[in-house]
Amino acid sequence: MRVMLVDDSSTMRRIEKTQIAAMGISEIIEAENGEEALSMLQDNMPIDVIFLDWNMPVMNGITFLRKMRENPKYASVKVIMCTSESEKSRVVEALQAGAHNFIVKPFTPEVLRERLEKVGK
Ligand SMILES: [Mg+2]
Helix, strand or coil, X not given: CEEEEECCCHHHHHHHHHHHHCCCCCEEEEECCHHHHHHHHHCCCCCCEEEEECCXXXXXXXXXXXXXXXXXXXXXXXXXXXXXXXXXXXXHHHHHCCCCEEEEECCCHHHHHHHHHHHHC
């Protein structure tokens, strides 16, 4: 499974990376905003699951998600939206835009594993 972490916080990416690597997944790539993530996808980087932060400079998570879903080429890419507690009410918006699931920060390794296993099936 190839996982992409899209978050402007390097600390957050490090936490996610550590937890995902502990699950035995070694193919983990990182992007610091939606624009960078989009260009990585456009470079034909094969990705199965994206952990997507909501608030990021340059291009935020929801804009990235909508742009990505415009292209049928990326239809099989699963997206897990990472939200803060205050953004929880906007989850429906993300699901309608094509996210498969969401995770509320901060999360435990167990919750992350559960989400990843759910979309990975
Ligand atoms: Mg952020």
